[in-house]
Amino acid sequence: MPTGEVVFSAAQIQERVRALAREINALLPEGIPHAVIALKGAVFFAVDLLREMDREVTIGFAAASSYGPNTDSAGEVRLRLDLLGEVRGRDVLLIEDILDTGLTLAALRGALRERRPASIRVCVLLDKPSRRKTRVSAEHVGFTVDERFLVGYGLDCGEAHRALPDIRAYSPEGEAASPGTEEGES
Ligand code: PRP
Numbered sequence: 001m002p003t004g005e006v007v008f009s010a011a012q013i014q015e016r017v018r019a020l021a022r023e024i025n026a027l028l029p030e031g032i033p034h035a036v037i038a039l040k041g042a043v044f045f046a047v048d049l050l051r052e053m054d055r056e057v058t059i060g061f062a063a064a065s066s067y068g069p070n071t072d073s074a075g076e077v078r079l080r081l082d083l084l085g086e087v088r089g090r091d092v093l094l095i096e097d098i099l100d101t102g103l104t105l106a107a108l109r110g111a112l113r114e115r116r117p118a119s120i121r122v123c124v125l126l127d128k129p130s131r132r133k134t135r136v137s138a139e140h141v142g143f144t145v146d147e148r149f150l151v152g153y154g155l156d157c158g159e160a161h162r163a164l165p166d167i168r169a170y171s172p173e174g175e176a177a178s179p180g181t182e183e184g185e186s
Contacts, residue, residue, distance in 0.1 A: 003151060004171030008143060013125075013153060014048065014166065016142045024093065024123060024140055030046060032056045032116075034090040038108065039063040041097035041162070044154040045125045045142075049095060057093075060085030062111070064104045077107040087115040097154045098126040102118035102136040109136065125168075126150065 008016075035057045037046040050057055063080035092112055099105055105122065112120055123140035130147055149159050152164030161170075 004169035006166050006168050007148070007150060008153075008167040010153075010165040013142075016050045016052060017045070017125075018052050020123060020140055020142055021049055021054075024121065025053055025055065027139075028093065028121065029091050029119065031091065032058060033093050034085060034087060035059045035093045035095060036087075036108075036112065037061050038094065038096045038104070041154040041156065042095050042125075044162070045097050046095040049123065058085060058090075060087070062094075062108055064108055064141070073168045077103050079107055079111055081111060084115075087112060087117045090116040090117050092120045094122045095119060096122065096138070097151070098128065099124040099136070099138055100128045100131045100142075101133040103134060105138070106134050106136045109113075125153070126155075 018074075035046065035050055037043060037059060039061050040063070044128075046059075050059070061083040064079045094105075094108060094112065096105060096108075105124075109120060109122070119131075121140065122138040123142075124138040125142040127138060127141045127144045128147060129144065149157065149170040150167050151170045152167045153160035154162050155167065156162045157170050
């Protein structure tokens with residue numbers, strides 16, 4: 001197990017997730033929203049958030065890859081949307097783990113808008129505004145963070161460290177060989 005300093009403990013994350021769930025429930029229209037979970041990083045966050053929201057939802061998935069197998073953004077976004085579900089006319093809640101350059105969110109918002117939902121709200125656990133390369137923002141933000149590369153609670157480095165219960169600054173010191181990456185994805 002890695003790595004650097006704990007930036008957000010599991011308890012801090014859960015407290016913030018509970019507050020986000022209340023905030024989102026208060027602002028989402030009544031009815032059954034469609035939650036779109038951005039794979040893979042947002043899976044842990046989305047499960048906790050949707051449980052805390054404690055209301056009927058349908059779910060779909062979008063896969064977005066913008067990173068190579070290291071800590072630098074490749075600046076290119078590939079989307080896979082075959083598990084998105086029916087979005088037309090729905091109140092969509094897009095759930096992302098991190099908003100960094102914004103290129104992924106811009107691409108996802110664009111792809112969702114084309115499908116004519118009734119509304120789109122975006123919830124990100126982490127926002128790194130200093131890294132933005134395009135004008136995009138989220139309606140709901142868990143924590144605003146600095147430029148450090150973070151791992152844990154879904155966030156990876158070369159696919160490692162996603163299952164950490166807390167969020168840590170990535171530190172390569174003492175790092176064992178990474179589990180590696182699948183061909184063509186991060
Ligand atoms: C990460 C993260 C966001 C995106 C944010 O995904 O989950 O989707 O990068 O970066 P951006 O704002 O610079 O576009 P990644 O491509 O690493 O895939 P993963 O979720 O499978 O780890």
